[in-house]
Amino acid sequence: MTKDTRDHKFSEGQGFDDPYDAFDLDPEELSVGSNEVDPVDSHVLADILDEEHIPADRVDAEQLLEVGLEYIRINRHEQATETFERAARYTDDPALKQEAWVNKGAAHAELEEYDAAIGAYQEALDVEGTDEHAASAETNLAYALWEFGRTEEALEHAERAVELDPRFGQAWYNRGFFLNERGLAEDALNAFDNAIRLGYRSADLLEEKAIALEALGEDEQAEEVAQEAESLRAENEQELVDADRLQE
Numbered sequence: 405m406t407k408d409t410r411d412h413k414f415s416e417g418q419g420f421d422d423p424y425d426a427f428d429l430d431p432e433e434l435s436v437g438s439n440e441v442d443p444v445d446s447h448v449l450a451d452i453l454d455e456e457h458i459p460a461d462r463v464d465a466e467q468l469l470e471v472g473l474e475y476i477r478i479n480r481h482e483q484a485t486e487t488f489e490r491a492a493r494y495t496d497d498p499a500l501k502q503e504a505w506v507n508k509g510a511a512h513a514e515l516e517e518y519d520a521a522i523g524a525y526q527e528a529l530d531v532e533g534t535d536e537h538a539a540s541a542e543t544n545l546a547y548a549l550w551e552f553g554r555t556e557e558a559l560e561h562a563e564r565a566v567e568l569d570p571r572f573g574q575a576w577y578n579r580g581f582f583l584n585e586r587g588l589a590e591d592a593l594n595a596f597d598n599a600i601r602l603g604y605r606s607a608d609l610l611e612e613k614a615i616a617l618e619a620l621g622e623d624e625q626a627e628e629v630a631q632e633a634e635s636l637r638a639e640n641e642q643e644l645v646d647a648d649r650l651q652e
Contacts, residue, residue, distance in 0.1 A: 465494040466497075466500060468487060468490060468491040469487075469491040469503065471487050472484045472504070473507070476507070476511060481511045481515050484507070485511045485512055485520070485524075488508035489505075489524075492508065492527070498532065502528045502534055502536060505541070508524040509525040509545075509548065516551075518548045521544070521548040522545060525548060529542070535568060539565045539566075540572075540574075542561045542565035542575075543562060543572070543578045546559070546560075546565065546582065549561065555585075558582055559582040559583070562582050573602035573603055573604025576596070576598040576599035576604070577596065577608075577609050580612060581612055584615055587619070589615075589617075590616075592612070596616065597613075605636075606636070607637035610630070610633030614627075614630040
């Protein structure tokens with residue numbers, strides 16, 4: 405498998421950045437008494453949602469999706485994959501089904517289970533009746549393919565993401581990343597600038613932009629952008645430290 409010394413974060417499913425209500429393994433629709441289960445039992449959700457015990461018409465798939473997102477928030481990615489798959493299989497809403505498969509793929513990617521992630525993203529793209537989360541599926545699929553060693557296919561899917569949603573800043577960044585990988589610095593630089601214009605700005609993007617500028621002989625500008633990336637990364641790390649202190 406092709407390895408790269410630079411890390412790259414997967415784009416996350418549409419629901420990952422939205423605020424959600426407090427974590428609850430006891431949705432009202434399931435009528436499960438909290439005194440009957442251990443809420444930290446890693447198998448409790450699968451047990452109470454087993455199709456043999458809970459009729460599909462009694463399951464709120466949207467709420468189930470939120471449970472999966474809470475699993476992501478507390479870094480319980482294995483449970484998240486199971487929950488997202490159940491949400492996808494219970495719902496008849498194409499957009500919700502597609503979102504659940506995208507999130508399942510992202511959870512697998514966090515576990516470095518790239519083969520399973522690829523399968524989940526392909527399931528998302530196979531959902532008929534919606535393209536609402538297709539751009540996220542394509543851009544995540546590109547990186548899962550890259551991590552899995554199928555690098556020739558990665559840029560193709562990154563390009564599709566931009567075609568599906570030209571205003572998706574993350575997709576432009578991803579496209580630029582793969583163009584940089586192929587040594588197409590000028591095209592990569594244009595992609596990074598598009599991402600920034602669309603409001604997507606991160607330390608990773610600035611580092612990649614600096615690499616493209618250096619490849620084009622713009623050494624002075626490349627150094628400035630690299631310093632900007634370093635400052636932004638330091639700010640992000642300090643914010644994480646401050647957030648941890650607030651939780652203590």
